[in-house]
Amino acid sequence: MKNLTLENITRVCRGTYHGDPAKLCQEVSGVVIDSRKVEKDNLFVAIDGENVNAHRFIPDTIEKGALCVVSHEDLGETDFPYILVESTGQALLDIAKLYRDSFDIKVVGITGSVGKTSTKEMIASVLAQKYKVHKTLGNFNNEWGLPLTIFQLNEEHQIAVLEMGVNHFGEMRRLSSVASPDICVITNIGVAHLEFFKTREGILQEKSQMIQDMKAGGSIILNGDDDLLSQMGPVKGASPVFFGTGDGNQFRADGIEPLGLRGTACNIHLPDGSSFPVIVPLPGAHMISNALAGAAVGYTMGLSAEEIKAGIEGLPSMPGRNNIIKTDRLIILDDCYNANPISTKAAIDVLSMAIGRKVAILGNMGELGSDECALHREVGTYCAEKGIDVVCGIGDLAKHLVEGASTDSTVETHWFESKADFLAEMKDIIQPGDNVLVKASHGMWFPELVESLQSF
Structure with a gap:
């Protein structure tokens, strides 16, 4: 994998390498946290679960051909290379950051209380009309899932659409610092995870932390129909643009006509004054919001109205999600x-x-x-x-x-x-x-x- 030599991995994890020094210049073929999925020359990161000590599976991973192991337990003298770190969870994020920065690629970061995955799918469908797109796998949007998604990047990809989900304070910066988004999309601020965030304002505080890791010259795209998001001003010198059905949004939908379970028809208006009719193929008023988010990202990335329309209407359905x-x-x-x-x-x-x-x-x-x-x-x-x-x-x-x-x-x-x-x-x-x-x-x-x- 590009730039993932054992030497670079040890350095970025601030770890201690134990093993044959001649292997330090060797690149791993993949990064896994599930011992059952180890293949030849993979790096196995031993992250313990709530009830499982992943370190007990290390011998199995070596037998399957793993090149090296990242461990937070001192394994002593071994006949295989391992990197001793303070936290394997943090090491996974650090390695993903190293790999992400190896690519000159645009990243769209998505967060919000609800609709993250369906919005991610819509944005990816739109962008795929012009670019080779990599997107979050399923709902792999947490501190394990985001790195695993990033490790699937390759030289063919031009844009990555990365979903980020959090339910405790402090988690967003750990994710967004890895993703380093060029475009930040926030779908809404609802009441999910109130048990931990206490108020919607607390949710907004945490979700909007993603913008702090946005690259210079980036774009902020927010749901202007959300009462809290609509009040956000410039961040890091970037003024947000808004999508929604209200008149004040730069990306706006009107002429909304429900078509039952076949979807919804509407007209989408773009900031340049142009508009186009479209049928959002999945039912529900919330899918209009997703389509507008897709239109906003597509427009920001230089897609034509025709390409945006094709991406919206070509959206596939997903098991478990509408x-x-x-x-x-x-x-x-x-x-x-x-x-x-x-x-x-x-x-x-x-x-x-x-x-x-x-x-x-x-x-x-x-x-x-x-x-x-x-x-x-x-x-x-x-x-x-x-x-x-x-x-x-x-x-x-x-x-x-x-x-x-x-x-x-x-x-x-x-x-x-x-x-x-x-x-x-x-x-x-x-x-x-x-x-x-x-x-x-x-x-x-x-x-x-x-x-x-x-x-x-």
Whole structure:
């Protein structure tokens, strides 16, 4: 890998090399943290999990052909090279920074409370109309995932679109210092992770730290429909540009026409006064915001209106994220990757567009702090307001969600302690022809329900 010799890795990690000095000039072929994925001449970084000491797998990695190991444990005398560091987690970030800086490449950094991954996919789809794009793999957006994404860069790539997710103070700078973005995009400031950030202002403080690591001459692109982001002024000499449906946004959408579960039609206006009609192929008003973010980044990177339009309309769907699945008996809205009140309400908005009976299967939303019960109840009330016919809550917190939906006697409600309890009664609740939304926080593991519904 470019510039990743054992000598350079040791230096950037501020580590101590143990092994044959003749190997210091050798480049590793890849960087891995999963011992099962080690290949010849890889560097294995031994990062311990909550319940697993990764260092016990080091012999296996050497047997598989690893060139060197990064360890925070003193391994003593070994017959293989290793680099002793204070923290293997920090070492992974340091190595990724070294590798990222080896490329003369534009980087788009994306953060926000909700919509990071779908916005990343939209921006990548737009930029791919003109450039060779590398993007965050799935939701690999944390202190392990971001480096692993960066290690997949190669000489063919012209732009990297990197998603950054945080849930504690101080995490953003550790990510953004590695990414060194040229363009900073913030999708919104919601209530996700209030348990740790306490207030939306605290969330804004942490998310906006990404801009501090923006390269000189970079661009800041913000959601102008967000009350907090819209108030942000220049940072590091760069004035933000805004996207949204409001008149004050430089990238603006109007003429919005919902097309049910087929998506949404609208007109997108650019700062040069031009505009174009487009169909955003995934349903939901929030997808208009994603399309505008894609238009803003595309325009900043020199794409034409025609190229931006093609990128928006060519957006592929993703499992677990606003993914429409049609079976012989049901239409399933698979949005089960993760959940918070804002994203769940957006998914309910999409479900409300459907023709036929509307069923919401909703689970616990995590990390909402002391207001978690009230926020769940609020989502249940929202289901009733949007005309959802059946609300099924799964999990202890989802019981409050069902209570909120039950305030409207026309809504059929069910609460289940577990997925198994729901699956045992599913055939008595779901009917042929139903439109079914499935959504919960990632820890609930609702893809299992999507699979069962597809077999219904």
